[in-house]
Amino acid sequence: MNDLVLHLDNIQKNFGGLSALSDVNLQVEEGTTHAIIGPNGAGKSTLLNVCIGRLKPDAGHVTFYGEELTGRKPHEIAQMGVARVFQTPEIFPEMSLLENVMLPAFSKRDGAFSMNAHKLLSRQGDIRDEAEHILEDVGLQEQMMTEAGSLSRGDKRRLELGMCLILKPRLLLLDEPTAGMSRHDTNSTIDLLKKIKSRGMTKVIIEHDMHVVFSLADKVSVLARGQIIAGGTPEEVREDPKVKEAYLGGAH
């Protein structure tokens, strides 16, 4: 079972009386792009929060390459190789784009805490080169020295994607990476994500834009009211009557 990157086993999460996730099972295989779709409030972001240790599930387990993630601290999970692009971009608004991309590399290198003064105090030529390279990948190299807070919403997402890519994660979780982007930017993001995929990075992507889902996903799971109601290849899911109902009707 080595090729199973992420495994959610009967995850349950309640907020007060609201059952945000109930009996969610999900398996993500190595090298694949797994899309999660579903109407607003279905529990998609909650599912990612459980994976990265922001929320503890009330029941069930999350494993990553066979290792238990439930109960671990967020920074430990990140150190294991799980990175996430958030639904509202989490960046460093007062810093330059370059610093924004360099910082995660430092977190990755020294995150577990080291008191190696030489390393901690020296100038970092190699990490800077790498960051510039990443900024080129996400198409922001020209604005390298601008303040991140002044970017458009779409550019902030691309920056955050770059901040995750420099971590070279083994699993990348993306929460609506193209929301707020123009058609043109969406397409270039799709190209970028395809390129990442060809390098073999495993991804879970939450997306409302079906065009994005169909261009990228190998597998799709449909989440509605906290439950996975359908799953399979994009074509299978598109034809599933339950999915149409969840998106169109909905009132039970």
Place this chain on the structure above:
Amino acid sequence: MKIGTMNDLTRFLIFAVVILAMPVWLDPLGGNYPDLLQKFAIYGIFAIGFNILFGLTGYLSFGHAAFLGVGSYAAVWSFKLFTMNAIPALMFGVLFAGALALIIGFLSLRRSGIYFSILTLAFAQMSYNLAYSVLTPITNGETGLQLAQSDPRVIDNMFVEASAGLPSTNLFGLTMSGYPGFYFCAALLILGFFISMRIFRSPFGLMLKGIKSNQNRMMYTGLNTRPYMLTAFVISGMYAGLAGSLLAITDPLAGAERMQWTASGEVVLMTILGGVGTLVGPMIGAGLIKYFENIFSAFNDTVLAEMFSYLPDALVELVVPVVGLFVGSGWHLTLGLLFVVVVIFLPGGIVEGVDKLVKFIRNREKNVGGKVTPQDQPGE
């Protein structure tokens, strides 16, 4: 050259020269007294260290006076027990302050924001109260810890016979009062500034800024934030301990009032007044506050009456009491007003104010001259 883009070596050299030349340029400003100069340097160290915590991480400690006080006590004990030499005294000061900072920081950093500030304040007030009560054998309570003829001073007594009268603090024979005392403090200030600059420019400093800017992002990219925060807290506590030991080195006594919350508040004011998170801001803030404290607190009603003697008597009787509120022991009122003005009109402190002024003048010159030379382009 613009302040914001100055190269670090230049910045450091200017800083060093300005500090070492203080006796020269403060002379016409009436600030050239060794006692006052020492205070500038010592409180500069205190504020620069405080800024490593507050400026980089955004965590506002309201209890740094505790470390200042511990630094003083440790230094005086070093004089009493071992030697009048300044070096062991400051090493003990830094060490004990660092140890206390480790404990207080470990406990306080479990919370953030206002709760962190209140925890640090509470721990500092506890230290202050302990110094007055149970710890009296160590602190000598209200009288304060002083040197005595009967002190063991084991190291000194191995080499020379104790003389009559109290010995003075020294650096291998050089007496640590007056100008030598100032230059000793100034050298340490310059060293402290250098270290702070290195921290600001390092990955460590950048990570601390990252915690201030977006702690979540740091966590979800794998940073275990707490030990780094604690390191910053301990470093700034050690700066405070160094400042405290220098207070004792230049004037060998230590009292609990040094640990009071007003002293913690003062370093907050200094940092904010000068510019939080800037390299030189805290030094400027510390210098200004100590300078004005010295000038304003020297005034009393007789001096004021003399100053306003050109006014009709009736007016003098009116003006003197009003002005008197703001000077002498009431100078804190002036400080408060100054602080309010800075926070409202210049939230980035004096350094930001100067930056704005430079930009303004430059723009006006440009408009008047009508020509823009390449060197004046933004981004230079």
